[in-house]
Amino acid sequence: MSKITLALTGAHAVAEAMRQINPGVVALFPITPQTPIVEKYSEYYANGVVDTELVRSESEHSAMSIVMGAQAAGVRAMTATSSQGLAYMWEVVGATAGLRLPIVMPVTNRALGAPINIHCDHADSMYCRDLGWIHLFCETAQEAYENTLLAIRLAEKVSLPVMVLQDGFITSHSVERVDILDDVSAKKFIGEYKPNNPLINTDYPKTVGPIQLQDYYFETQYQGTIAIESVFEEYLKIGKELEKLTGTKYELFEEYKLEDAEVAIIVSSSTSGTTKEVIDRMRNEGKKVGLLNIKLYRPFPYEAIAKALNHFNLNNIAVLDRALSRGAMPPLYTDIKLSVSSLNKIPKIQSYVFGLGGRDIIQKDIEEVFESLLKGKVKENKTEYIGLRK
Numbered sequence: 001m002s003k004i005t006l007a008l009t010g011a012h013a014v015a016e017a018m019r020q021i022n023p024g025v026v027a028l029f030p031i032t033p034q035t036p037i038v039e040k041y042s043e044y045y046a047n048g049v050v051d052t053e054l055v056r057s058e059s060e061h062s063a064m065s066i067v068m069g070a071q072a073a074g075v076r077a078m079t080a081t082s083s084q085g086l087a088y089m090w091e092v093v094g095a096t097a098g099l100r101l102p103i104v105m106p107v108t109n110r111a112l113g114a115p116i117n118i119h120c121d122h123a124d125s126m127y128c129r130d131l132g133w134i135h136l137f138c139e140t141a142q143e144a145y146e147n148t149l150l151a152i153r154l155a156e157k158v159s160l161p162v163m164v165l166q167d168g169f170i171t172s173h174s175v176e177r178v179d180i181l182d183d184v185s186a187k188k189f190i191g192e193y194k195p196n197n198p199l200i201n202t203d204y205p206k207t208v209g210p211i212q213l214q215d216y217y218f219e220t221q222y223q224g225t226i227a228i229e230s231v232f233e234e235y236l237k238i239g240k241e242l243e244k245l246t247g248t249k250y251e252l253f254e255e256y257k258l259e260d261a262e263v264a265i266i267v268s269s270s271t272s273g274t275t276k277e278v279i280d281r282m283r284n285e286g287k288k289v290g291l292l293n294i295k296l297y298r299p300f301p302y303e304a305i306a307k308a309l310n311h312f313n314l315n316n317i318a319v320l321d322r323a324l325s326r327g328a329m330p331p332l333y334t335d336i337k338l339s340v341s342s343l344n345k346i347p348k349i350q351s352y353v354f355g356l357g358g359r360d361i362i363q364k365d366i367e368e369v370f371e372s373l374l375k376g377k378v379k380e381n382k383t384e385y386i387g388l389r390k
Helices: 010-021 033-047 058-071 084-088 090-098 141-158 184-192 217-229 233-246 272-283 302-311 331-340 365-373
Strands: 003-009 025-028 053-056 104-109 134-137 162-167 174-179 253-256 263-268 289-294 296-298 315-323 348-353 383-385
Touching: 003 010, 003 141, 010 033, 010 104, 010 141, 010 162, 010 184, 025 033, 033 053, 053 058, 058 084, 058 090, 084 090, 084 134, 090 217, 090 233, 090 365, 104 184, 134 141, 134 272, 141 162, 141 233, 174 184, 174 233, 174 302, 184 233, 217 233, 233 296, 253 272, 253 302, 263 331, 263 365, 272 289, 272 365, 289 302, 289 365, 302 331, 315 331, 315 365, 331 348, 348 365
Parallel strands: 025 053, 104 162, 134 162, 263 289, 263 315, 315 348, 348 383
Antiparallel strands: 003 174, 134 296, 253 289
16 A cells, blocks of 8 residues: 655545545536535546546536435435535435435535625534534545545445535645545545445335325434434444554544643634644643544534543533524534533533634634633633624
């Protein structure tokens, strides 16, 4: 096995993974800041590098409808989107999960209008968090590449769709070093797609998407719930296999310098990297701070997080959300609060919202959060806003 090191943006790293996957059908529709993914894949197609059936759809709703039909018929199918595009295809996104179709869709996180905004926050995917899709957050372009490969195997194992999430512009357009597996190793890991009872099977005819009323709808929804609960085990198992090729550990979440930490920040995606830089500097000053970086967001690993936090002796925690939940506490904060509810010693947890519409969060902001935690300044069930003009 060999690797090649390239300078890639997060978007192009995903396109590189898609090249190695070489799906049977890819439906395209451009939307900022996802567009470089489909542009690069179109370039591969034009140069004969992939033999995908490339479909230029007239909307995101159509793009998801195309890949849903293709996947049901028995071929690997992918698309990619962001923000308003994800909102536009929302109807079919829900149907895809309900039909248990293992579609992998890279999503470049971007704010939802109005007012219109093209920069990063997590509102778009957070509004889809309960539709039955698996959500994988990526901190770096390297993770975006590797998670796309992992997602294909995971989706097809549990028969559920996966969103591979990276921060718009911050990750998608920033150039980083990315180690790419050689094609033989990558394709061996991915494997040939073996559809589970596809629609086009004359020996075993079936219908897809029939109406279900009081007779079976409840049971079908329950089956999807049972399926998504199996994700934890399969994610870790497939991750162990991929680790042999990449050297990366694929965990439900990352524990960074938590062993002796007194306070911690919990966050996901690219902000985790900035937080690590702050932790390293504050550690040099003798301050015991740490990070819990969420990798697998849906299904949410409540029990695993509770077990991890029970192991540490944290006094105060800050949960940083890059999305609002109007009329309720922010989404990640709510999940963490539920996770710790069973602990013998429950740390105090402060909610923060940051970075909406792409507003920068800088190291000084994160350091101030840590300093507040160390001083015990925690207002539970009340959200503070980082970088907001009041």
